[in-house]
Amino acid sequence: MIKDKRICRIGETGEIFIKTPFTTKGYYNNEALTSSTFVQNPLVDDCRDIVYKTGDVGRYLPDGNIEVLGRLDNQVKVNGVRVELGEVEGAILGTGKI
Template sequence: MTLIHGYGPTEATVDAAFYVLDSERDRDRLRIPIGKPVPGARLYVLDPNLAVQPAGVAGELYIAGGGLARGYLNRPELTEERFLADPFYPGERMYKTGDLARWLPNGNIEFLGRLDDQVKIRGYRIEPGEIEAALRSIKGVREAAVTVRADGGEAELCAYAEGLGRNEVRARLERLLPGYMIPAHII
C-alpha cells in the first residue's frame, strides 16, 4: 500500500506538492515533508525581500504555476496582498501562502508552521484576530481574546469577552460572522 501526503491551499487548486511516504524511511520522523511540486507547479522558499533561501534555511513558501487561482472573489485588496508578480517568470504570478518552510537537502520541502495566527478548524481557515476584532466592535465589550483549545480532541475556538454576558455576545457575534467562525466557548 502506498500512502501519499498532499499539500496545497485552495488558491493553488489544492494540490501543489506531494510526498510519498516510506514506512522504513519515515518511521521515526517527527515531521512528514510536504514534498516536491506536482507537475506544473513551482514552489519557492523566499525571505522577506523575495530572495531564494538555500536548503535548510526557513522562509515563506510561495506557489506558482498553472494551477494558481486568479485571486479572491470580490476581495481585490487581499488578492493584491497575496498574489504577487513572480520575479522568476516575468508576466506570471505567485501566491504568498503564509506558511513557513525550508528546502531539505534531498529536494523535499518541510512545513515548519504558520507566519500568522491562522488556524484550521473543521476544514476552515480562521484568523482568531478577525474574531477578536468582531468581538471588540460589539458595543459593551471592553476587551476580547480568542484562542484555540484542543483538550485531547478536535480543536475548538474559545473566546474571552469582558463586558457582556456570553449569550448576548454570541447573539451579536452571529450577526457579524459566519457560523464556522463563532467560538464553541464564550467565557
C-alpha cells in the first residue's frame, strides 16, 4: 500500500499497487485508462519502473498480510463482472418510478 508517495505503516490505509515484471502494456484501445492506472512507481525516481494502481484500498496487518478494505471508486464485482454503481443508480433513477 502506498500513501503520499511512501509505503504505508502497519494498520495505515492506502491504495494497493502491484509491481511485477509481467505487467501488461495497458488497456486495449484505452490510452486514458492505461495512463491513469499504469504509472511510474512513486517510490523511486525511474520512469521505466511502472506499477499498476488497482483502485483498491487496503492495509498491512501486523502478521504481514494485506487486508483489502474496499475501493476508491464505486465499482463492485458481480459474478466476476465489474459494475459501476453510479451507472446502476442512474438507470434506476432514469425510469421515473423512484
